[in-house]
Amino acid sequence: MSHDEHRTGEGATEGGTGSHPVGGAASVPAKPVHDGHRVELRVGDPVADPGLGTHEPRPTDIDPAAEKRAERQISLLFAISALLTLGFCVAYFAIPRDTEFAGTNALNLTLGVTLGLALLLIGIGAIQWAKTLMDDHEMVEMRHGSSSSAEDRAEALAAFEQGADESGFGRRSMLRGTLLTSLGVLGLPAVVLLADLGPLPGDDPRKTVWAKGVHVVNDVDGKKLRLDDIQFGQLVNGQPGVFFETEDGEPLYEGTELLNAKAKASVVLVRMVPDEIVNAGSAAKGVEGVLCFSKICPHLGCPISLWEQQTKNLICPCHQSTFDLADGGSVVFGPAKRAVAQLELGLDEEGYLIAMGDFPEPVGPSFPEFYQD
Ligand code: FES
Structure with a gap:
């Protein structure tokens, strides 16, 4: 009206x-x-x-x-x-x-x-x-x-x-x-x-680009790493070699896809005297004392590379979660609730370090528990 x-x-x-x-x-x-x-x-x-x-x-x-x-x-x-x-x-x-x-x-x-x-x-x-x-x-x-x-x-x-x-x-x-x-x-x-x-994440959070045979390369120059490239007590930042490979001159990963893949696949490699490694299962995943762990903190995802050579501890700069790499990356301090993930290593026929598969568990922040078995 x-x-x-x-x-x-x-x-x-x-x-x-x-x-x-x-x-x-x-x-x-x-x-x-x-x-x-x-x-x-x-x-x-x-x-x-x-x-x-x-x-x-x-x-x-x-x-x-x-x-x-x-x-x-x-x-x-x-x-x-x-x-x-x-x-x-x-x-x-x-x-x-x-x-x-x-x-x-x-x-x-x-x-x-x-x-x-x-x-x-x-x-x-x-x-x-x-x-x-x-x-x-x-x-x-x-x-x-x-x-x-x-x-x-x-x-x-x-x-x-x-x-x-x-x-x-x-x-x-x-x-x-x-x-x-x-x-x-x-x-x-x-x-x-x-x-x-969309799209729904599916099982994507579980996966990284690591797979059997993928070379571990230095994250600065992209060169494939041998055992001798890592000194005892040293920490080296690594990446999957596929980030530096090309097909017909075109990079396999670039732009946002590269950033997203890197956010999950970045690793650190350390070398210890085999006797210093107290976790036998962890030692078995390495090669002659060279161990490879995810660089992504399982607390909130900061990149970790503060390495205490004497204690074999890896410390996250964000909230000081501390991981014992001599004991399979277990948490010894801080808010992280689970160990930093370890990548199993092997050698190819030319003596270069390769992954033996993907990480056995999701890397990075402790995203919803239902993703974990
Ligand atoms: S992100 Fe590493 S301790 Fe919080």
Whole structure:
């Protein structure tokens, strides 16, 4: 229901209502509805303030053709809105994400324009509907206390129900259909955007690029490491050799893919006198006292390479978790809850260090326990 509402001082409207018939509105009620508290003026009734003139009928109140035309215009707005929303969905899949247009990202521009216009047209259509087709009332209400009485609340509810009835929502099937369609398709972008949540990690957190036969290389120059390249008591930072290999001149890993792979596959190699290694299982995974451990802290993932030669401890600089590399990388201090992962080493036929497989457990932060057996 559309209301032009005037509030006025006590008694100010009592004498101003229902006394001036208005020309040009012979078909509308001439007598204002007056309940002693609120005065409702319909088309043609005099307004509360004589200086404002009369309450004139709208073209759609008196001309059925104008009413039909307004209904078609509003329906057109809702229909265009629906098409724009569908355009949003199509653009999301059709426009490549890195396409530029007028110095900005074409996909973002298209998504913003289509969805923004779709919402705007629904809003404009709803306003037009209220202004041109819903019943036109002018309400004059006497000032009163701020709290609503039970009677007023009941009246408000009745007015709402009346408004719902007068809006013609049940009667105007074309408007109802196009509005519901435009509102219904608004849910599609939310569904379409779910595509950005994937892909699921699957068992990816368990894996690194290490595999049987992958060479261990120096992480600075990419050169394959031999046993003699690591002195007793020394720590060397290593990487999988595949990070430095190419195929047809193209690197096997580069960009974000390389960074993500490195974040899990970086290692440190240490060399100890075999008798200093107290964990027999750990020693068996090394070659002549050379052991290889993940460089990624199992607490929160900082890179670890502070090496205490005397104690054989590896210390994480972030929260001081300390791992005993002579005892399989077990935790001797700090917040880490599990040992730093060890990579089993071997030698190829030329004497270069190679991995004998991937890490036997996930490396890095203690991500959800269900990932661990
Ligand atoms: S990240 Fe290593 S101790 Fe916290």
